[in-house]
Amino acid sequence: xxxxxxxxxxxxxxxxxxxxxxxxxxxxxxxxxxxxxxxxxxxxxxxxxxxxxxxxxxxxxxxxxxxxxxxxxxxxxxxxxxxxxxxxxxxxxxxxxxxxxxxxxxxxxxxxxxxxxxxxxxxxxxxxxxxxxxxxxxxxxxxxxxxxxxxxxxxxxxxxxxxxxxxxxxxxxxxxxxxxxxxxxxxxxxxxxxxxxxxxxxxxxxxxxxxxxxxxxxxxxxxxxxxxxxxxxxxxxxxxxxxxxxxxxx
Numbered sequence: 571x572x573x574x575x576x577x578x579x580x581x582x583x584x585x586x587x588x589x590x591x592x593x594x595x596x597x598x599x600x601x602x603x604x605x606x607x608x609x610x611x612x613x614x615x616x617x618x619x620x621x622x623x624x625x626x627x628x629x630x631x632x633x634x635x636x637x638x639x640x641x642x643x644x645x646x647x648x649x650x651x652x653x654x655x656x657x658x659x660x661x662x663x664x665x666x667x668x669x670x671x672x673x674x675x676x677x678x679x680x681x682x683x684x685x686x687x688x689x690x691x692x693x694x695x696x697x698x699x700x701x702x703x704x705x706x707x708x709x710x711x712x713x714x715x716x717x718x719x720x721x722x723x724x725x726x727x728x729x730x731x732x733x734x735x736x737x738x739x740x741x742x743x744x745x746x747x748x749x750x751x752x753x754x755x756x757x758x759x760x761x762x763x764x765x766x767x768x769x770x771x772x773x774x775x776x777x778x779x780x781x782x783x784x785x786x787x788x789x790x791x792x793x794x795x796x797x798x799x800x801x802x803x804x805x806x807x808x809x810x811x812x813x814x815x816x817x818x819x820x
């Protein structure tokens with residue numbers, strides 16, 4: 571297994587807030603524990619790994635300055651429940667992102683001040699599961715209506731007609747230029763030639779983030795995204811990322 575470190579983090583998103591450039595610490599862990607499954611009458615202990623892996627995040631720290639981050643800073647602005655997305659292997663299509671749909675900003679404190687620069691500690695807590703997803707659209711700016719069918723992501727055997735999964739989206743910048751809203755959706759395919767609509771996120775009139783649960787939907791092997799601007803006007807653009815998690819078939 572390849573070891574990953576700070577330089578590998580492609581993005582760190584809480585809701586529509588991009589904390590990547592200002593963050594200097596986040597504690598993240600993964601655990602896949604074994605359980606005692608010894609049955610009655612067995613003479614030796616039997617242990618197996620559980621299907622579900624456990625992910626945890628801990629204390630988060632960041633530096634920010636007066637000019638950009640004041641009372642409405644990216645950290646202070648986080649409140650309530652937010653989608654969490656962290657690209658642990660780089661901001662690259664097909665790589666892994668750790669995601670959660672219910673990350674709560676529970677505390678914020680300025681711990682150090684140097685001139686106009688301030689160090690802040692942000693406590694995040696997870697309500698619900700954190701899981702390892704695959705990035706099907708890297709965090710980057712895209713203009714106008716488009717589809718990425720030509721640059722699809724192959725989930726391999728994990729997406730071979732499995733039932734159920736979760737999809738995550740975070741849009742950190744949106745310029746509608748007269749359009750009404752933006753609809754970001756996903757498509758999947760069994761052969762990367764014939765594509766079908768899969769899941770659409772809620773239309774965006776401003777930046778935002780969302781988790782979609784696809785409990786009963788088939789999750790096929792090949793994936794792409796599609797963007798449609800309602801009432802397309804001018805040259806609208808958006809900066810966003812999308813990731814998909816396919817349920818384990820076992």
